[in-house]
Amino acid sequence: MDYQTILATICAEVQPLLSQGKVATYIPQLAKVSPRHFGMAVYCLDGQTFSVGDADQKFSLQSVTKLFALALAFSREGDTIWSRVGREPSGSPFNSLVQLEYERGKPRNPFINAGALVITDILSSRFVQSDIAILQFVRMIADQPNIDFDATVAQSERETAHRNYAIAHLMKDFGNLHNPVKTVIDSYCRQCSITMSCAELAKAGSFLAQHGTVPWSGAQILGASSSKRLNALMLTCGTYDAAGDFAYRVGLPAKSGVGGGILALVPGELAVAVWSPGLDATGNSLAGTYALERFTTLTARSIF
Numbered sequence: 366m367d368y369q370t371i372l373a374t375i376c377a378e379v380q381p382l383l384s385q386g387k388v389a390t391y392i393p394q395l396a397k398v399s400p401r402h403f404g405m406a407v408y409c410l411d412g413q414t415f416s417v418g419d420a421d422q423k424f425s426l427q428s429v430t431k432l433f434a435l436a437l438a439f440s441r442e443g444d445t446i447w448s449r450v451g452r453e454p455s456g457s458p459f460n461s462l463v464q465l466e467y468e469r470g471k472p473r474n475p476f477i478n479a480g481a482l483v484i485t486d487i488l489s490s491r492f493v494q495s496d497i498a499i500l501q502f503v504r505m506i507a508d509q510p511n512i513d514f515d516a517t518v519a520q521s522e523r524e525t526a527h528r529n530y531a532i533a534h535l536m537k538d539f540g541n542l543h544n545p546v547k548t549v550i551d552s553y554c555r556q557c558s559i560t561m562s563c564a565e566l567a568k569a570g571s572f573l574a575q576h577g578t579v580p581w582s583g584a585q586i587l588g589a590s591s592s593k594r595l596n597a598l599m600l601t602c603g604t605y606d607a608a609g610d611f612a613y614r615v616g617l618p619a620k621s622g623v624g625g626g627i628l629a630l631v632p633g634e635l636a637v638a639v640w641s642p643g644l645d646a647t648g649n650s651l652a653g654t655y656a657l658e659r660f661t662t663l664t665a666r667s668i669f
């Protein structure tokens with residue numbers, strides 16, 4: 366498959382879309398990024414890599430880190446995590462409080478903010494510093510020791526984290542947060558601020574395309590069954606309340622973030638990461654979603 370030509374085609378096709386998305390502004394530091402960026406990278410399980418555009422430029426991972434936090438928690442705690450967080454699509458925005466009240470503080474899934482805060486809480490009970498544990502995990506699976514937090518983004522998010530505080534306090538009231546709210550929010554804001562490039566992100570996600578095993582090192586992060594389950598959650602919940610439309614258009618397990626990044630997997634073949642900071646109304650990268658839609662069309666590589 367001539368992935369390089371396909372990426373170049375997609376990069377040309379998305380140019381008119383780069384002015385249509387809106388960068389996230391509720392975290393002031395993210396509002397400073399130009400919506401005109403576009404990068405895309407493919408990491409094949411045989412080690413071949415392909416990239417186009419701004420694929421080597423670092424961006425704020427934001428909710429994409431929810432995937433890595435979950436993988437770490439699932440690898441350590443196994444199925445016990447499901448007593449604290451569900452596995453159903455939310456059908457609500459990623460930062461919604463609505464369902465939490467009548468579902469007695471148990472978030473719908475680990476990929477909305479409420480669920481990620483519970484996962485952060487689980488990791489905070491296990492590690493002295495859960496944000497560092499997540500960072501080290503990401504460095505290891507990306508094979509890139511210089512991946513780091515962006516302290517300015519983390520601070521910007523902490524200062525405006527009113528909704529996340531509200532979610533955390535509500536869950537605390539229901540007994541589904543075991544550590545202090547501030548500890549969990551601080552760790553969560555730091556994990557969201559991790560910056561990576563598309564090329565690094567595709568490599569970091571590749572273990573989930575290879576049944577839980579890191580392709581280049583052979584290290585087993587998750588068993589094949591657990592990896593399959595995370596892929597299922599990505600498909601059903603990884604792009605918030607747009608997951609149905611995303612599955613319809615793209616047809617791959619994926620996780621997005623409001624920094625404009627999306628990581629998607631073709632199980633058994635490759636991981637593909639795309640970044641374009643302009644978002645659609647659901648908080649997913651507008652050009653990034655279109656790029657992945659074109660990718661699965663041009664390569665005939667959806668899971669369906």
Ligand code: GLN
Pocket residue numbers: 426427428429459460478522529557621622623624648
């Ligand atoms: N840090 C962001 C928040 O908590 C992450 C949201 C996202 O990427 N969807 O609001």
